[in-house]
Amino acid sequence: MTTPGLAGFIASGEDSQTCDVVVAEVLEALGQGFELLPERGVPRGGRRRTWFDTFDWRLYRAGLTLEYAAAHRGGELRLTGASPYGDAVQPVTGWQASRPHQLRDLPDGPIATSISGVVAPRALLPEVTVTGTTAAYRLLNEDGKTVARLLVEYPAVAAGDVRLPPRLTITEVRGYLTQARRAARIIAGIPGVRPVTQPLLADALHAIGRYPGDYSNKVAANITGRMPAAEAAATILLRLLDTVEANVPGVLRDVDTEFLHDLRVSVRRSRSALKLFGDALTAPLAAPGTALTGRKLARFAAEFKWVGDLTTPTRDLDVHLLDFEDTARTLRAAKPDDLEPFRAYLKQRRVREFRVLARGLRSPRFVTLTRDWRERLTAIRDSAIAGTAGTVRSGQSRRAAVETTGTLAADRTRLAFAKVAKRGAAITPASPHDSLHDLRKRCKELRYALEFFAPLYPADSYGAVLADLKRLQDCLGEFQDTEVQIGEIRALATSMLAADEAPAVTLLAMGEVTAWLAARQQAAREDFVRRFAAFAGVDGQRRMAALLRGGTA
Amino acid sequence: MKIYATYNIKGGVGKTTTAVNLAYLAATESKLRTVLWDLDPQGAASFMFRVKPRVKGGGKALIRGTRALDDAIKGTDFDNLDLIPADFTYRNMDLLLDSAGGKPGRKLAKLLAPLAAEYDAMFLDCPPGISLVSENVLHAADVIVVPLIPTTLSVRTLDQLTEFVAEFDGRRPDVLAFFSMVDRRKKLHREITENFSSERARVAATFVPYLAVVENMSVQRAPVTVFAPRSSAARAYRALWSEIQDRAE
Numbered sequence: 001m002t003t004p005g006l007a008g009f010i011a012s013g014e015d016s017q018t019c020d021v022v023v024a025e026v027l028e029a030l031g032q033g034f035e036l037l038p039e040r041g042v043p044r045g046g047r048r049r050t051w052f053d054t055f056d057w058r059l060y061r062a063g064l065t066l067e068y069a070a071a072h073r074g075g076e077l078r079l080t081g082a083s084p085y086g087d088a089v090q091p092v093t094g095w096q097a098s099r100p101h102q103l104r105d106l107p108d109g110p111i112a113t114s115i116s117g118v119v120a121p122r123a124l125l126p127e128v129t130v131t132g133t134t135a136a137y138r139l140l141n142e143d144g145k146t147v148a149r150l151l152v153e154y155p156a157v158a159a160g161d162v163r164l165p166p167r168l169t170i171t172e173v174r175g176y177l178t179q180a181r182r183a184a185r186i187i188a189g190i191p192g193v194r195p196v197t198q199p200l201l202a203d204a205l206h207a208i209g210r211y212p213g214d215y216s217n218k219v220a221a222n223i224t225g226r227m228p229a230a231e232a233a234a235t236i237l238l239r240l241l242d243t244v245e246a247n248v249p250g251v252l253r254d255v256d257t258e259f260l261h262d263l264r265v266s267v268r269r270s271r272s273a274l275k276l277f278g279d280a281l282t283a284p285l286a287a288p289g290t291a292l293t294g295r296k297l298a299r300f301a302a303e304f305k306w307v308g309d310l311t312t313p314t315r316d317l318d319v320h321l322l323d324f325e326d327t328a329r330t331l332r333a334a335k336p337d338d339l340e341p342f343r344a345y346l347k348q349r350r351v352r353e354f355r356v357l358a359r360g361l362r363s364p365r366f367v368t369l370t371r372d373w374r375e376r377l378t379a380i381r382d383s384a385i386a387g388t389a390g391t392v393r394s395g396q397s398r399r400a401a402v403e404t405t406g407t408l409a410a411d412r413t414r415l416a417f418a419k420v421a422k423r424g425a426a427i428t429p430a431s432p433h434d435s436l437h438d439l440r441k442r443c444k445e446l447r448y449a450l451e452f453f454a455p456l457y458p459a460d461s462y463g464a465v466l467a468d469l470k471r472l473q474d475c476l477g478e479f480q481d482t483e484v485q486i487g488e489i490r491a492l493a494t495s496m497l498a499a500d501e502a503p504a505v506t507l508l509a510m511g512e513v514t515a516w517l518a519a520r521q522q523a524a525r526e527d528f529v530r531r532f533a534a535f536a537g538v539d540g541q542r543r544m545a546a547l548l549r550g551g552t553a
Numbered sequence: 554m555k556i557y558a559t560y561n562i563k564g565g566v567g568k569t570t571t572a573v574n575l576a577y578l579a580a581t582e583s584k585l586r587t588v589l590w591d592l593d594p595q596g597a598a599s600f601m602f603r604v605k606p607r608v609k610g611g612g613k614a615l616i617r618g619t620r621a622l623d624d625a626i627k628g629t630d631f632d633n634l635d636l637i638p639a640d641f642t643y644r645n646m647d648l649l650l651d652s653a654g655g656k657p658g659r660k661l662a663k664l665l666a667p668l669a670a671e672y673d674a675m676f677l678d679c680p681p682g683i684s685l686v687s688e689n690v691l692h693a694a695d696v697i698v699v700p701l702i703p704t705t706l707s708v709r710t711l712d713q714l715t716e717f718v719a720e721f722d723g724r725r726p727d728v729l730a731f732f733s734m735v736d737r738r739k740k741l742h743r744e745i746t747e748n749f750s751s752e753r754a755r756v757a758a759t760f761v762p763y764l765a766v767v768e769n770m771s772v773q774r775a776p777v778t779v780f781a782p783r784s785s786a787a788r789a790y791r792a793l794w795s796e797i798q799d800r801a802e
Contacts, residue, residue, distance in 0.1 A: 174628035
C-alpha cells in the first residue's frame with residue numbers, strides 16, 4: 001500500500017513554459033536514479049475541483065477544507081482537516097459547483113454532521129475552481145519493483161484559465177522510505193523546484209487576488225497608539241465601510257441571513273464610532289474643501305441611521321425565522337404544527353420587507369452615501385498621513401487635533417466605561433425596562449470602543465475585560481430581545497387576524513411563545529445583578545484601568 | 554481479518570502461485586486490505602512481487618517480537634496488497650518457534666493478531682512438509698487452501714491433513730482443496746478431478762489447469778491476472794477465489 005504524499009514540490013518558473021522545462025528536468029534526473037515508468041490506469045485529467053466555504057471562512061478558521069470534485073455522473077464532496085470524523089468523502093448528485101449551497105442541500109452523512117455546527121446559518125459559497133491534468137509515474141529499483149510514485153499535477157484556475165505552477169508529489173511505497181527520500185532529494189536538487197508551502201487552494205486564491213480568511217466581520221483596523229487620532233479614526237471607519245460594502249452583494253442576492261447581519265453591525269459600529277470619536281475627524285483638516293464640519297458629520301450619522309432603520313424589519317423577521325425551530329420545540333400545550341401559519345406569514349412578510357430593503361440598497365441615496373463617505377474618510381486619512389493635520393480651525397476642539405490614537409482611545413473608552421458603571425449601578429429591581437435598554441446601548445458603545453482600539457491593548461487583559469462585558473451584554477440582549485419579540489408577535493398576531501390568516505390554534509400557540517419569552521426575560525433580569533457586578537464591580541474597574549494603562553503606554 | 558493459508562505436505566504443487574494469485578485478487582478485485590506472508594525460506598512469493606527476500610534481524614527478531622511484524626511489511630506494486638518477505642533464516646523457524654516460550658503450536662497466531670486492525674485478509678504461503686511451522690499455520694488460519702495434483706497419492710495426503718486438523722482442540726480451520734496443475738490430456742487427471750470434486754465437500758469445483766502461463770509468472774514476476782488477465786489461468790484463479798469466498802459465507 002502507498003502512504004499519502006511524502007514530499008511535495010512546486011516547479012516554479014516565470015511562465016508555464018519554464019515550469020514545464022523544470023518538470024522535464026525533474027523527470028530526467030529521476031530517470032537517472034530509478035527506472036521511471038508512466039503509471040497505467042491513472043486518468044490524465046479533466047479533474048475539476050471547487051472549494052467551498054462560507055463568506056466569512058468559517059471552515060477555514062475551523063481548520064477544515066471542503067472540496068467538490070465533479071465526476072462523470074454526480075460528483076463527490078471531500079472534507080479534510082481537523083474534523084472529529086476524520087477526512088470524509090461523500091458522493092453528491094445534482095451539485096452545481098458555480099452556485100452557493102445552503103446546508104440543507106447537503107445530503108445526510110459525515111460531512112453534514114461535521115460541518116453544520118460550524119457553518120450554520122451561513123451558506124457555502126464556491127471560492128475558486130481549479131481544473132487540470134495529472135501525470136503519474138512509478139519509480140522502480142533494480143529489481144523492477146515500484147519503490148515510490150511521482151504525481152505531477154498541472155493545475156489551472158478555471159476563471160480566466162490562469163495556469164498555476166505544476167505540483168510534484170513523491171509518495172512512498174511501504175517499506176521503501178529510503179528510496180522515496182532519495183527521490184525527494186533528487187527533485188529538491190533541481191533548480192526551479194521549491195517545496196510546497198501552502199495548499200493548492202491558497203495558490204489558486206492567490207492567482208485571483210484573494211487569500212483564505214480575506215473577509216472577517218471583525219474591525220481589526222490597522223492602527224497604532226502613536227498614530228494621529230484623525231488617521232486612526234478614518235482608518236477604523238474606512239474598515240467598517242469596507243465591511244458594509246463587502247456585504248451588499250450577498251444581501252441583494254439573499255444568499256444567507258448573515259450578510260445583512262454583518263452589514264447592520266458595521267453600520268451600527270460606524271454610528272457608534274461617530275459618536276465616540278467623530279470630533280477627531282472634524283478637527284485636523286486643513287486642506288480647503290475637504291473639511292468635515294460638525295454639520296456634515298451629523299448628516300452622515302443621520303444617513304447611517306437611515307440605513308440601519310432600512311435593514312431592521314428584514315432582520316427582525318430573519319431572527320424569528322432562524323429561531324423558529326427552537327421556539328416550536330418549547331411549546332408545551334400547543335403542537336409545533338400549530339405555528340406553521342405563523343411561519344408562512346413571517347415568510348410572506350419577509351418577502352415584502354426584503355423588497356423594500358433591496359430597493360433602498362440599490363437607491364442613489366445609498367450609493368451616494370457610501371461613495372461620499374469613502375471620499376471624505378480617504379481624504380482625512382491621507383492628509384493626516386501627509387502631516388497636514390494639526391491646523392486647528394476656529395470653533396474646533398484643539399485637544400482633538402493634536403492628540404494621538406493612544407490618548408484618544410484611553411479617553412473615550414474610559415468615558416464609555418464610566419457611563420456604563422454609573423447607569424448600571426443606578427438600576428434596582430424597581431427600575432423601568434427602559435433603564436436596562438439604555439444600559440444595553442451604553443454597553444454596546446463601550447464594546448465597540450474596546451474593539452475599535454483592540455490593536456492597542458495587550459491581548460490577555462483585553463480578553464479578560466471583553467469576556468465579562470460580553471456576558472453582561474448577553475444578559476441585557478436577552479432581556480431586550482425577548483421584549484421586542486413579544487411586542488412583535490403581538491403586532492403580527494393582530495395583523496394576521498386582520499388579514500384573516502390566523503387560525504385559533506395558531507394564535508394560542510403564539511400566545512404560548514410569548515409566555516415563554518416573558519419567562520426568559522424575567523430570568524435575564526434576575527441574572528443582571530450578578531453579571532453587572534462581575535463586569536463593573538471593584539475588580540472589573542481595576543481590570544479596565546489596567547487595560548487602558550497598557551494601551552496608552 | 555480472515556487468514557488464508559496455502560499448504561500441502563508435498564512440494565511443487567502450486568502453493569506459491571496460488572497464494573500470490575489469490576492475494577492479488579483479494580486486494581484488487583475484492584478490494585480487501587491484504588497482506589501476504591512468504592513463510593517459505595526459498596522466497597518464491599517475494600520473488601514474484603520483486604521484493605528482496607530479506608527481513609532485518611531475520612526470523613528470530615520477528616518470532617521473538619524484538620522487531621514488530623509491522624516493520625517488516627513491504628508494499629507491493631499493487632493497491633491494497635502488502636507483503637512480509639521471506640528470509641533465509643526462516644529455515645530455522647521450527648527451532649525459533651519452539652524456543653520462543655508459550656505454546657509452541659500457537660505462537661504464530663499470537664504474532665498475527667495485531668495485524669487484524671490493518672488488514673482484512675492475510676495469506677500465509679507455507680513451506681511444504683509437516684513441522685512446527687505448518688502446525689502453527691494450521692492453528693492460525695481460518696481457511697486452509699490445499700492445492701492437489703490429481704494423483705492417488707496426492708489425494709491421500711488430503712485425508713491425512715483433514716484427520717490432523719480434526720484433532721485440534723477448539724477452533725478448527727476450514728480445509729478446502731482444489732486440483733492444481735491439471736493436465737486434461739492425462740486420463741488419470743481427468744478421472745480423479747471428475748470423481749473427486751463431486752464426491753468430497755472439501756474439494757473445490759474449480760481446478761487450475763497445467764498451463765505455461767502459470768509457469769511464466771516467475772519470468773514476469775507478477776500475478777497471472779496482471780500480465781495475462783484473459784488467460785484461462787486467470788479465469789481459474791478468479792473462479793477459485795470466488796468459490797473460497799462463497800464457502801466462507
